[in-house]
Each structure stands twice: as C-alpha cells, then as structure tokens.
Amino acid sequence: MKIPEFQKSLTDWFDANKRDLPWRKTRDPYRIWVSESMLQQTQVNTVIPFYERFLEIFPDISSLAASSVESVLKQWEGLGYYGRVRNLHRAARIVFEQYQGKIPREYEAFRKLPGVGEYIAAAVTSIAYQFTVPVIDGNVKRVLSRLFELTQPVNDAGKKKIFQDAVEEIFDASQPGKFNESMMELGALICRPNQPDCGQCPVSKHCLACIDGKVNRFPKKTQKPAVPEYHIVVGVIYREDKVLITLRKSDGLLGGLWEFPGGKVNKGETTEAACLREVFEETGLTVEMGSFFKTVKHAYTHFKILMDVFLCRFVSGDIRLNSAVDFKWIRIAELGDFPFPGSNHKFMHELPMRLDNCL
C-alpha cells in the first residue's frame, strides 16, 4: 500500500463528504468529550438532539460539575447506559477541582478520569488537541479488517493488538484528529457492516479484500452466546393520590435512576405472587393486587427482560428498603421530574389514564 496516497485519498474524501454534525463545529474538548460519551453504544441520529439539549443545560465543565447527579441523569434519560453520564459527571468534578476546570491535554492524565477508556481518550485528545494517537472503534476495526484482510475477529477484545498494529501502519501523524475522524466516517458511510459501497470508496485501490473480491468474508466475528431473557414483575403501588418510586444505588446497572419496585419471577411462581413477594421484599409493604397493567419487553447489552407490570393498592406496613437506597411517594404529575430507565418509560406514559380509576 502507498501510505501517503492512501492518507490523502481518505482525508480528501472526508473533507468533501463528512456529515454536518454538531460536534464537528467545535474543537472544544468538553463538547467533543460529551459527544463521544454519547456516541458509545448509541446511533448518531439518536445522539444529536440529546447532545444539543445537554449542552444547552450544561454548556461547560463547570456547569456540569456544579449540577446534581440526578439533574444530569435526567438529561441523559432515554439514552441508556447511564454509567457513561455518571462517570462524565464524576470526571467533570475532578477536572474542576484538580485541573482548574481545564481538561488535561495529556493523553495519560485524561485517560485516568472516570469513564475515559482508550477510545474516548484517543478521540478527544486527537480531535481537540491533535495528540498523535489513533482511534480504534467498531467502524475502524471493520475498515482495517477489510483493508488488510485481517482474520482476527473484530469482537474479540483479546486480539486488539492486531488492529493497533494495522492502524499504526497507515496513521497520519501530521493530522491525527482528521485521520481518526476520516476512518470512523468511512466505516459509518461507505465501509458499512452490510453491503459496503466499494464503488464509492476513496481507498478501494488500497483495499486487499476489495482487490481479491473477498469483501463479504470480512470482518471475521466470533459467535456470541445467546442473550438470556429474564422474566420480571413490577408493582405500581398507589396510596391515596400518590405512587411509590424507589431509587437504585448510585453505581451498577441503571445506577442513580428511580423506578417502580419489583424483581425476578421465581421458577414455578405466578406473576401475581411474584409481584406481591417482590414488593414486600424490596419495600416491606403489604399490598393488594389490583389489576394487570401491561407487559413490556426491553433489551440491555447482555440480557433481555420481559416485564409484567401490575397496579397494586397499598394495604399496610412501613417502608423498609432492601436494594434501593431511597423512596418517595409522588403524584403522577411529578413522574417527569425524576430520571427513570427506558423500560419504565415504556408504560409510565399510560399511567395517568389507568390510575385515574384507582386514585
């Protein structure tokens, strides 16, 4: 491969074809950091409105650092993978306190902040500060796999070195940010997972898989085990004109979000019995089964849930929390003031109508 020719073809193509994305209008490391955090696990079109709204409310690192984690989670609500924003918030406070509000320019210092993995560190420091480090994300791996006919699976984290070596061979250290963005954009727009558009590809004459007519054989992937599905129940407990919500502990899956209490259905248990049991175990309350409300399906990265939601009337007991760390009795109209997981949003919007008959 003629490396300078490859680099020029790639970056010229990027200049002429890159998408007009809001985070491309800035070199502000904070804004790029926010965009890259959101783009991990989430599609560009979904991210854009969240990005714009988030930056209206938290325009800089100091405004983010000064805000409560709950208000930050509320603005992230619907994007999922809430660990990303909890880490961003924690990191903002560290930058504010230890770096006088200035995001470290050095890769290693930036890399040590909560939630900043190799990918985010490389993307932010190369794009904002022109630090000479290549980015390797899913798009880049796929492009590399086809360019070099790499037989290592792209979804095997243990084989990262192969991709590291390959990208370093073609990396343009004279314009690291643009090179990284160009590679990611090529993967997103042209060298797509299915049906790559090799006829429009600016680097097709350097691509081994294209030259050999083997594009459909790359990238290689290892078979992933089937994703398990859990059956869970949730109780919307109402008492006079209020419902009970509980707060998940601040770390772990959906940490810091509010939810309706519930849990897994045991083998051989009816969903109604499971709901009464889980409500009691998680809140200490005795409730009366009202009516079945809705079944919701939701997918997380490593598992799926089938969630049966019930309306339950409070009967007796004082709150004694098990896994939750806080609780509130709130009016239905106040639900929008709290951050909830996506699975709860799949039924919450129908609650006012259904609970009208109960409250």
Ligand code: SF4
């Ligand atoms: S020629 Fe085709 S397979 Fe090769 S990099 Fe371009 S789009 Fe991808």
